[in-house]
Amino acid sequence: MPIKSFISLLLFLFTFQFAFGQEEAIKKRYQGLDELLGETSFFENHLTGFMLYDLDSQWVMFEKNSHINFIPASTIKLLTFYASLVTLGDSINTFRYVANGDEITIWGAGDPSWGYDILPQPKIKEFLAPYKKINFSDQNWNSTAFGYGWQWDDYYYAYSSERSPFPIFGNLVTISHSNNIPRVSPTLFKNSLSVTDKEMKGIERDFRSNAFYYNPKLYIPKKEAVPFITSPEIFVELASATLQKPIQLVKEVLPPGHKVFRGGNIRPLWSEMLQESDNFIAEQLLMMVSDQIMGQMNTERAIDYILKTYLMDLPDRPQWVDGSGLSRHNLATPRSMVDLMVKIEDLLPRNQLMQLLSQGGISGTLKNNYKAPRPYVFAKTGTISNNHSMVGIIRTSRNKFYAFAFMNNNYLNKASEIRREMEKVLVYVRDSF
Structure with missing residues (x-):
């Protein structure tokens, strides 16, 4: 057998054996x-x-x-x-605004960061400091606080925070305690906590209002969070207290030619959503x-x-x-x-x-x-x-x-x-x- 034919045969047999081995x-x-x-x-x-x-x-x-x-x-x-990868890029749109002298009108852009302590904080207070009059409008909001098909009885669990156009504090009331007595933050809700004889070990919220309850006989002190009912009025109150200057609620439509305040890098939101499975961040994204x-x-x-x-x-x-x-x-x-x-x-x-x-x-x-x-x-x-x-x-x-x-x-x-x-x-x- 010619040497070339012999080599070709060996290569064929080797290839066949290799392919057969791979298949097996x-x-x-x-x-x-x-x-x-x-x-x-x-x-x-x-x-x-x-x-x-x-x-x-x-x-x-x-x-x-x-x-x-x-x-x-x-x-x-x-x-x-x-969806956020293909549309948002690396930065966060925190709010949209129109400024006129010392007056500014802002519209939320969905950013969940402000006051949500697990996320880097946008410098909102610093940006708004020069303005004497601040207006807030929710006229670019065309959605609902809860998602389609959410279970209604999850309303007071932290994993079911309400959605809103401009969230603050993660749309959560946080509970600390002193001498086995719960303390509510932010201060807007500090007088909203009442005693109940209902059998429960933590803090619960009324279904239809921002009234919170605990049973002192059964209460187990721990740090916890409970969603509050959102509204444009609640946001204005909370934001005014945080900025230490009044904010007025208006019904202005977002105009062409407005500007955007960018709050920071989007990656911390991605990381928290994907690793800790934060529902609130996902919804706001x-x-x-x-x-x-x-x-x-x-x-x-x-x-x-x-x-x-x-x-x-x-x-x-x-x-x-x-x-x-x-x-x-x-x-x-x-x-x-x-x-x-x-x-x-x-x-x-x-x-x-x-x-x-x-x-x-x-x-x-x-x-x-x-x-x-x-x-x-x-x-x-x-x-x-x-x-x-x-x-x-x-x-x-x-x-x-x-x-x-x-x-x-x-x-x-x-x-x-x-x-x-x-x-x-x-x-x-x-x-x-």
């Missing part, structure tokens, strides 16, 4: 995942969807029910994050998106615009109704959530995205889960009763990167059990892919 390895990995997620697995007692996508080869490695809609809970915040693209704050119209433009090519159109995922009306398929992760990575370097997301065993909502000597899960979680999902990036032992969506609905187990079984699947991916 892929088949084995697939079978392993199928055993963990298939008919005889833990995940067959409820609705589960899973998709694993190689970010570098752009290849779907595994999928189960990836075409089925799930309640995504707080993983919907990734849609809000993407979506308001900021609406303000930017339409000059008014309307969640429904902003969502519709983003879906019809930047997200029109998703495999399945999500049913997206709020910024935070509090609503059970939100629906999304695992394959659309994976496609969303790909879109986000196209806009943001992978290492920056991984830093913004919660890291298993290290930060955010994953701090106590998915622990490993080297972090391997970087994701956004979402949990409401009987539903738990996670969408993000997994880094394998071979230093390969996969986008994944792991969605669970309608289970009767504890969420901790679901997380424990999910961890088995993701550890297998880490070690086998």
